[in-house]
Amino acid sequence: MANRDVELIGHLMRRAGFGATREQLGAYVAQGYEATVESLLDQTAEQRMGDDLIRRFHPELSGMMGTLGSGENWLYRMATTTTPLREKVALFWHGIFATGYPKVIHGKALSDQVRMFRHKGMASFRDLLVELSQDPAMIIWLDNQDNHKDAVNENFGRELLELFSMGVGNYTEQDVQECARAFTGWTLGNREYMELRSMRDSDWPYGRIAWHFEFQEDDHDFGEKEFLGQRGPFNGDDIVDIICQQEATARFISRHMYSFFVADEPPVPEWPYTEPQDPAAIDLLVQAYFDSGYDITAMLRALFNSDFFKDEAVWYRKVKSPVELVAGVLRLTGEFDRPRKEILDRYQQSIFMGQFLNNPPSVEGWHQGTDWIDTGSLVERINFASQQLGDATKPGVGAMVERIAHTPSVSPEMLVDACLDQVGAIQVSEDTRRELVDFASVVGSPDDAGHGRIAEVLQMVASTHEFQRA
């Protein structure tokens, strides 16, 4: 049985990443918890399957014309990166600033937005919001190309306040209008041609042309504005500055962060009427937000080192999202040691389970928690994880089987414990363990440590409540 240090870092890696192999956990334990947090926050030493290699064998993941390529490309990163927190944070922002293909119809624009989350998502929240406001996919998603000096379109301005920063109840209708005015002229370069091609889903004649932001000075309202009690000839950057100064913004982002990394909060529309489940945790994150000058990394550091995060009461409380589940399984199986056409199938599995990256169900993104689970998706989740972890021809599974085969697992109990340990020091309930032991007893005699038997137990572990959770 793994000790608590290993299990605690297993919890950290499931939340701050996509899980870890037993060998990786051992290395993290050796360096200590806080040092592991720091290594997760450090984005400088990333190693992963390179873009060149992916693009060589998957030209479509270079051109990004289709609906699936941007997601496949992202899955490659999640499955192979040594800096998983960067991808997890990108996923976090993608869920909040949810932007989807059906309206954007441009795979590279969506992929570029995720790239922006990757680069800006762990730095200043202020810079992130400015980048978001200039992001071509977001401009099209929320119609800011139709937000003109003489004909204001409020869509982006409203969602910036409601969904991206403060939440309802913290601003007035006039603030929405003034906010929208400040973003007039923030548009897409070659708007007419690009918008037309997007509406027609036109790849012709030579494939998609990447989008770029353009500030059209002659279409910008330079007039005086009054926003959240402040007055001036505000531009979009000024509006973002004012938004970031607000306590409501700090609380809104902190609650999102708590919900994503610690324990599920109710859906956002209920927040005005429901107190956070752990107000002290939100206070701590709000403090980190202001103390650091809106620095997301500082907030994450405070979160991962907090007692509320380490508390065993929150372990396995979160249901892994489909993409988290798929990426975690792929990291264990080690299947993608090189580009393989199977990446499409693996990515589509997450779609079948209910999460289509770059295609969220609405501007609110995906509902988390048990909303991921229904009869159909549960079958998909279990089938996928079991099938993958039961295939000992995959290098990661083969290595786990070999290690288990060389441990003295003379009893079904010891075999089960060894399997739970190998998939990431998973801690299971007594009921789950009893079921696993019963299964291990049936599939082979205690002294039969055959590889097939081990793979079968690994398959069963993949189907457990605890493995499906983070």
Next chain:
Amino acid sequence: MTTVQDIPEIKLLEYRMTLGMTTMEGRGFYYPMDVGIADDGRMYVSNRSLENVTRGVRVTMCDIDSEYYGTFAAYGQSPGQFVWPSACTLDSRGRVYVSDEATHRVSVFDREGTLLSTWGEHGAGEGQLDTPSGLAFDAADNLYVADTYNHRVQKFTADGRFLMAFGRQGSGAGEFNLPWGLTVGADGCVYVADWGNDRIQKFTADGAHIASYGSSGRGDGEFRRPSGVAVDANGYIYVADWGNERVQVLDAAGGFVQKLRGEATLSAWAANFLSVNVEEGEARSRANLEPEIDYFVDDPHEESSHIEKYFWSPVSVKLDRDGNLYVTESNRHRIQVYQPARAYA
């Protein structure tokens, strides 16, 4: 002091025209990977397509006058079908050879696309293949194959009988890191785009290492993941400098001569599309297709994604009998043709 940036450039090639257009089926290309050119000028373009658009996998037949002769082959595992079609070349009898990086096979077709044979077996043993990419014939109709994940080049008879192999994984002289395109010069020497090592290597017909050209970088004579190579009768070496989104020309000694970034114009098929789709054509005519952009990252790939005329994934370079250079761009679904500059023609 002389640096690589200071080398005077000679204009050996000049832009001539663009061929092709993106289409998922029929007339056009869809993520083209290579072009084989017959002696009569007929072109065979191997199309990789999107992973989930199987109907896009095909070989398109056309010529430099944009005449369209149809397509052949399809997605699948059966003989003559492809999953990841890659290189395309022709032997002296005009038979068309296409490699498949997923099924580890080479398929052979006649001039009209009728399947003649399929050969190749997955593995690392002698004559076996792991992800075959580049293909090139010598004057005796022996076929050199870039055996990518075995990090070697293998030589076969035209019907697939193993003759010899050279190279192994590494970065030393004669070693490879995921080799891709290759060609055979007029002197019988073999030139290999040593993709992962950012260089071109030259070998005798028997695989003895002669020279290596280039190193990692974006300067003149430097490469980033070169994917294709062609050599003309005078020994000039044309390199698809894929990761730098450009083509470079070297002299026979490997000295830098010229670099091309791409100058695409409307192909006949593209012009036809825009003349029929008037609204799109007019919107395009009002757009600035060479905007000044503050790029998010300093990367030619990013630049090429925005500026349509530039090469974007120039995966292959091929010469025809007249010295025209065909640059196949997988991300732009077209071929830019360069011709010998008048001063050198």
